[in-house]
Amino acid sequence: MSGRQVKIMARIRPLINGEAEDDGMNIVRESGKSYIVVNNPKDVSRSTTFPFTSCYGQDSTQEEIFQNEVEPMIDVVYSGVTVTIFAYGVTSSGKTHTMQGTKSQPGIIPRAVNAVFSRRTENTTLSVSYMEIYKDEVYDLLVERENAPKLPVRENQQGKVFVANQVSIEIQTEDDFNTAYSDVTLLNKLTVTIGKLNLVDLAGSENNKLTGNDASRMAESSAINKSLSVLGQVVHALNQGASRIPYRNSKLTRILQDALGGSSLGLLICNIAPTLKHRQDTINTLNFASRAKNIENKLVVNQKGKYIYIVHPSSFPS
Numbered sequence: 001m002s003g004r005q006v007k008i009m010a011r012i013r014p015l016i017n018g019e020a021e022d023d024g025m026n027i028v029r030e031s032g033k034s035y036i037v038v039n040n041p042k043d044v045s046r047s048t049t050f051p052f053t054s055c056y057g058q059d060s061t062q063e064e065i066f067q068n069e070v071e072p073m074i075d076v077v078y079s080g081v082t083v084t085i086f087a088y089g090v091t092s093s094g095k096t097h098t099m100q101g102t103k104s105q106p107g108i109i110p111r112a113v114n115a116v117f118s119r120r121t122e123n124t125t126l127s128v129s130y131m132e133i134y135k136d137e138v139y140d141l142l143v144e145r146e147n148a149p150k151l152p153v154r155e156n157q158q159g160k161v162f163v164a165n166q167v168s169i170e171i172q173t174e175d176d177f178n179t180a181y182s183d184v185t186l187l188n189k190l191t192v193t194i195g196k197l198n199l200v201d202l203a204g205s206e207n208n209k210l211t212g213n214d215a216s217r218m219a220e221s222s223a224i225n226k227s228l229s230v231l232g233q234v235v236h237a238l239n240q241g242a243s244r245i246p247y248r249n250s251k252l253t254r255i256l257q258d259a260l261g262g263s264s265l266g267l268l269i270c271n272i273a274p275t276l277k278h279r280q281d282t283i284n285t286l287n288f289a290s291r292a293k294n295i296e297n298k299l300v301v302n303q304k305g306k307y308i309y310i311v312h313p314s315s316f317p318s
């Protein structure tokens, strides 16, 4: 992580649902560097190349991603460092597979929880809370939806940002976590915070087509669009060492301010689909990553919804 606060990596998912192999993209590895080349079938000379510190191809495994990218970060969590891991990409690009996975191919969240439990001492307790950001307002998902009040985002005297009035439940075992987790997975999209480890599964980004005349949907799209766009600006500003980081411009970045800033480490995973059909989405996602890396590009993103799930370990003196 030397010096860089947010590392950016890419993962190309395998072909699914009868998709045919085509020459949509390939990974080039040269002199210790790796690049994703997004091909332009009409004009090969206009293919686009995106450099990444780490690229994972269609045959990558959940295990190697966890071992290479995530496990070293978990090792520092108990030493007090905040780590935030984001999965970003369009619908069906593999975000949920990467973060959550399946029973036979568990992803980052269950592996990270397992790793956190295995490093826990007798004096550590874990509790969970979870919340949703919807139209830039925060709701408690442990409270019945109809009764759920908007939760205020506050700052304590030390300037630490927190979500006030949140319900949290203690978990004693990994099974307790799995029970809570299986409930929350019904909710589609989530963020997990394990103490000082935040695992963030952003909802699908897609081209921002604000069509139709459904005012509520348009408000939703535009709030989501803004929060992702601000996230890009925050990641970019952190990487640049800027003096002003625009955390306050959205609830998502405000809540993650403590996680993203200071001495924290981050990993942004860009999930992409392999075929030419997804070419424009892929370019949008990689542009998002590039923007964070200060490569000149434009960003147009949209996102459907956002849920946040938090596990807090606390240590007590023995």
Ligand SMILES: Nc1ncnc2c1ncn2[C@@H]1O[C@H](COP(=O)(O)OP(=O)(O)OP(=O)(O)O)[C@@H](O)[C@H]1O
Binding pocket: 012, 013, 014, 016, 060, 089, 090, 091, 092, 093, 094, 095, 096, 097, 098, 203, 204, 205, 271
């Ligand atoms: N690395 C992978 N290996 C095997 N299958 C994968 C992989 N990545 C994605 N898939 C499969 O591709 C499909 C879409 O992936 P996934 O549901 O993770 O996408 P998503 O980005 O979370 O989409 P959405 O934003 O719509 O929730 C799923 O059926 C998933 O199992």
